[in-house]
Amino acid sequence: MAYTRSYTKAEQKLVERDKEMVPAILVRAMFVLCVCVLIIVAYARLTDRPLEAMPPSEAEVPAVQERLIRIFGEMDGSARVLDVDGNVIADLGPTEGGFVAGIYRVLERERGAVGLHASEPIRLVRFSDGRIGLRDDLTDFRAELFGFGADNERVFARLLEE
Numbered sequence: 001m002a003y004t005r006s007y008t009k010a011e012q013k014l015v016e017r018d019k020e021m022v023p024a025i026l027v028r029a030m031f032v033l034c035v036c037v038l039i040i041v042a043y044a045r046l047t048d049r050p051l052e053a054m055p056p057s058e059a060e061v062p063a064v065q066e067r068l069i070r071i072f073g074e075m076d077g078s079a080r081v082l083d084v085d086g087n088v089i090a091d092l093g094p095t096e097g098g099f100v101a102g103i104y105r106v107l108e109r110e111r112g113a114v115g116l117h118a119s120e121p122i123r124l125v126r127f128s129d130g131r132i133g134l135r136d137d138l139t140d141f142r143a144e145l146f147g148f149g150a151d152n153e154r155v156f157a158r159l160l161e162e
Helices: 011-020 024-046 100-112 150-161
Strands: 063-073 078-085 090-094 122-127 133-134 141-144
Touching: 011 141, 063 100, 078 150, 090 100, 090 150, 100 133, 100 141, 100 150, 122 150, 133 150
Parallel strands: none
Antiparallel strands: 063 078, 063 122, 078 090, 122 133, 133 141
């Protein structure tokens, strides 16, 4: 014996409203959009299209200032930045060092994948067009700091000047 539920008038209104919350045409349109994006990405990968959104390389835009630094970060957001001789450049507390500590965790992951320690020196570079970036010659890790906001870029700009 099949069980059928009878709805009250209020429940029936809710059921009808829920059916209209996401129109079927919208679901179909989203599916078509996803398929189109998948086709475009597959085409780009199969034809080896160049990456258009990449910032210029160091060959195209030369570095005007560079500094080797060692970063040490903690889970509480504090960070310590040293030069290659071990002198403290910056000792950042949890409220000001969160981004630097985050970069340390990225280095930990990238370098750990190839068996290196995260605190090996990394190049902090200012380019002739004003951009500031991190370059890791050990893993080919690159970070363009303008993409993380002006405040975070400013923290690393101060490290270049100290």
